[in-house]
Amino acid sequence: MLGKIWDEHEILRHPSGPSLLYIDRDMIHEGSFHAFADLKRRGMKPRRPKQIFGVADHYVPTLGRTSSAAASPAIAHMIDTFDENMEWGGVRHFGLTSRAQGIVHVVAPEQGITLPGLTIVCSDSHTSTQGALGAIAFGIGQSENAHVLATQTIWQLRPKTMRVTINGRLGHGVTAKDVMLALIARIGAAGAGGHAIEFAGQVVRDMSIEGRLTLCNMSIEAAARFGMVAPDETTFAYVRGRNYAPNDGEWEGAVSHWRSLVSDADAEFDREIVMDGSDIAPMVTWGTSPEDALSIEDRVPDPASFESADKRKAVEKSLDYMELAPGTALSGLKLDKVFIGSCTNSRIEDLRAAAAILKGRKATIPAIVVPGSTQVKEQAEREGLAAIFRDAGFEWRDSGCSMCAAMNGDVVGPGERCASTSNRNFVGRQGPGARTHLVSPAMAAAAAIHGCLTDVRRI
Amino acid sequence: MKAFTRETSTVAVIPGVNCDTDQIIPGRFLKADRAQGYGQFLFHDIRRTDAHELDPAFPLNRPGAERSTVLLVEDNFGCGSSREGAVYALVDHGIRALIGPSFGDIFFNNALKNGLVPVRLAADQCQSLAEHLNRFPDAEVTVDLAASELILPGNLGRHPIIIDAFARECILQGLDEIEMTFTYMDKIKAFESDRMASHAWLAR
Ligand code: SF4
Numbered sequence: 001m002l003g004k005i006w007d008e009h010e011i012l013r014h015p016s017g018p019s020l021l022y023i024d025r026d027m028i029h030e031g032s033f034h035a036f037a038d039l040k041r042r043g044m045k046p047r048r049p050k051q052i053f054g055v056a057d058h059y060v061p062t063l064g065r066t067s068s069a070a071a072s073p074a075i076a077h078m079i080d081t082f083d084e085n086m087e088w089g090g091v092r093h094f095g096l097t098s099r100a101q102g103i104v105h106v107v108a109p110e111q112g113i114t115l116p117g118l119t120i121v122c123s124d125s126h127t128s129t130q131g132a133l134g135a136i137a138f139g140i141g142q143s144e145n146a147h148v149l150a151t152q153t154i155w156q157l158r159p160k161t162m163r164v165t166i167n168g169r170l171g172h173g174v175t176a177k178d179v180m181l182a183l184i185a186r187i188g189a190a191g192a193g194g195h196a197i198e199f200a201g202q203v204v205r206d207m208s209i210e211g212r213l214t215l216c217n218m219s220i221e222a223a224a225r226f227g228m229v230a231p232d233e234t235t236f237a238y239v240r241g242r243n244y245a246p247n248d249g250e251w252e253g254a255v256s257h258w259r260s261l262v263s264d265a266d267a268e269f270d271r272e273i274v275m276d277g278s279d280i281a282p283m284v285t286w287g288t289s290p291e292d293a294l295s296i297e298d299r300v301p302d303p304a305s306f307e308s309a310d311k312r313k314a315v316e317k318s319l320d321y322m323e324l325a326p327g328t329a330l331s332g333l334k335l336d337k338v339f340i341g342s343c344t345n346s347r348i349e350d351l352r353a354a355a356a357i358l359k360g361r362k363a364t365i366p367a368i369v370v371p372g373s374t375q376v377k378e379q380a381e382r383e384g385l386a387a388i389f390r391d392a393g394f395e396w397r398d399s400g401c402s403m404c405a406a407m408n409g410d411v412v413g414p415g416e417r418c419a420s421t422s423n424r425n426f427v428g429r430q431g432p433g434a435r436t437h438l439v440s441p442a443m444a445a446a447a448a449i450h451g452c453l454t455d456v457r458r459i
Numbered sequence: 460m461k462a463f464t465r466e467t468s469t470v471a472v473i474p475g476v477n478c479d480t481d482q483i484i485p486g487r488f489l490k491a492d493r494a495q496g497y498g499q500f501l502f503h504d505i506r507r508t509d510a511h512e513l514d515p516a517f518p519l520n521r522p523g524a525e526r527s528t529v530l531l532v533e534d535n536f537g538c539g540s541s542r543e544g545a546v547y548a549l550v551d552h553g554i555r556a557l558i559g560p561s562f563g564d565i566f567f568n569n570a571l572k573n574g575l576v577p578v579r580l581a582a583d584q585c586q587s588l589a590e591h592l593n594r595f596p597d598a599e600v601t602v603d604l605a606a607s608e609l610i611l612p613g614n615l616g617r618h619p620i621i622i623d624a625f626a627r628e629c630i631l632q633g634l635d636e637i638e639m640t641f642t643y644m645d646k647i648k649a650f651e652s653d654r655m656a657s658h659a660w661l662a663r
Contacts, residue, residue, distance in 0.1 A: 144569075
């Protein structure tokens with residue numbers, strides 16, 4: 001699949017190796033201001049503005065929908081600059097009050113901007129999310145972004161391929177998030193470096209688009225260049241009728257082309273990983289890298305149990321930061337906060353899973369839900385999920401990245417311990433000194449009820 | 460981009476596997492205009508103690524460290540967020556090259572676009588270099604991009620620098636990639652009009 005989509009977008013190959021790839025769509029967010037500054041310095045404008053879409057997400061307030069609600073003037077300035085740049089570049093964009101506003105990787109599939117067979121870039125590492133629909137989607141830096149805006153192309157070396165096959169079925173209470181944490185724990189945070197992952201197997205075929213988006217989202221946490229899932233009937237049903245998808249007249253042609261992109265039965269991959277879905281338990285991270293993940297039934301590991309000296313050192317450091325002693329049971333670990341949100345787990349299905357656990361119960365610690373987009377928010381309100389969250393004592397916020405990266409001022413305080421449905425438990429990611437435990441939405445809900453890490457299967 | 464041909468320097472050793480871009484530059488500084496320089500944010504939080512003072516034990520805070528334009532780093536350096544601010548912080552601090560076993564992919568590309576040379580060196584060689592530097596902190600390495608060679612101190616030998624030829628050419632000449640790509644604009648336009656003919660919905 002990678003090869004087919006790649007070849008279809010290769011304008012030329014430079015004698016020294018990299019391909020000049022045509023980029024179908026580029027997504028822009030507030031952090032892209034460097035790329036716009038670069039264009040302005042050169043006296044250029046975006047070359048193909050209709051193939052560029054902007055959405056404000058990283059810095060947006062989640063309590064209020066104007067930039068004046070932002071946590072600080074500097075943050076408000078980021079949002080205003082974004083709007084100005086979009087106007088200047090003639091780029092279609094979804095501002096704070098748009099119904100289409102949300103986290104870029106939630107919005108792009110939702111609006112039909114992400115489609116099978118496309119090349120999509122965004123200056124954000126989790127662009128890998130969008131490969132879930134059968135696209136080549138990857139994160140780029142601001143220099144590359146300026147290059148795409150100016151030329152609608154990018155120079156890229158073709159990555160190696162890795163197939164991750166997940167056979168069987170997932171157990172009760174086990175989700176796409178747990179699959180990814182289990183995979184990253186197994187192959188390491190650098191495990192898929194230089195590779196494009198294609199997810200396959202029964203578990204993936206049975207999975208909704210929401211779940212597949214979660215898989216591909218976190219493939220970057222294993223250092224993969226792209227994450228992809230072959231498009232199938234589930235994909236086509238999801239895509240049909242979305243705003244920027246092919247219209248009814250174009251539909252049949254598009255689908256038949258998309259079907260042809262699927263990997264052939266005898267396709268060879270540079271690496272193969274096979275997992276059994278029924279072996280995976282609800283997972284939780286204990287350290288400061290997503291590879292530091294274990295089943296909720298496990299205990300904090302002893303640094304001495306790791307083979308490599310580097311890893312032993314790293315584990316000691318992260319346990320120190322996390323203020324955890326080796327041998328502590330993960331289940332029952334006291335928390336200060338719960339965050340449900342981020343491009344990993346803020347789609348409607350994630351909110352449904354959390355609400356199913358919370359229904360008729362109360363959170364015993366501060367907890368917030370930040371829907372991935374305004375559309376998700378409205379849908380959740382219609383479905384009665386918002387009421388369940390509110391009744392349980394959760395704060396029900398407006399959409400954005402929020403506490404995932406703490407750029408908008410929604411932070412976990414120094415020393416506080418947070419169960420989070422986001423994707424990175426890095427030192428300081430959710431605020432200086434914050435301690436993050438990555439979990440699925442259902443596990444986050446269970447944690448909120450008990451005020452500690454809790455096996456959702458026991459609820 | 461500043462051209463890079465050859466750089467000889469002492470080496471600062473940055474400890475830690477999976478050193479992510481949040482460590483290289485915390486997210487809260489990414490709002491800053493590049494004009495004010497990003498060097499001040501480099502490793503901002505890990506350079507400091509809990510009392511927010513510069514930690515004398517952190518390698519870049521040691522006397523003489525400001526002379527080092529080359530860093531020795533551990534596995535998967537620059538993983539995580541795609542923020543190019545991480546590269547800006549290194550470049551604005553005066554860092555010109557990195558040596559490590561592996562780098563985050565997006566970070567690696569970002570580095571190349573900014574003339575920062577990431578050199579991949581086998582893990583055991585990195586280990587030997589770290590041990591050597593421990594004994595001889597003033598030892599120097601030479602990153603000779605023109606000759607595609609990393610020259611290590613003592614008897615640690617010479618090692619090939621493997622960077623794709625295209626990026627290498629751009630960095631050696633300090634070439635601007637956008638201008639270079641514009642020389643292919645005829646081909647891009649021809650490709651584009653074919654693509655739009657079969658994917659009209661792409662640009663509606
Ligand atoms: S939700 Fe988090 S990971 Fe996703 S785009 Fe926003 S900041 Fe990045």
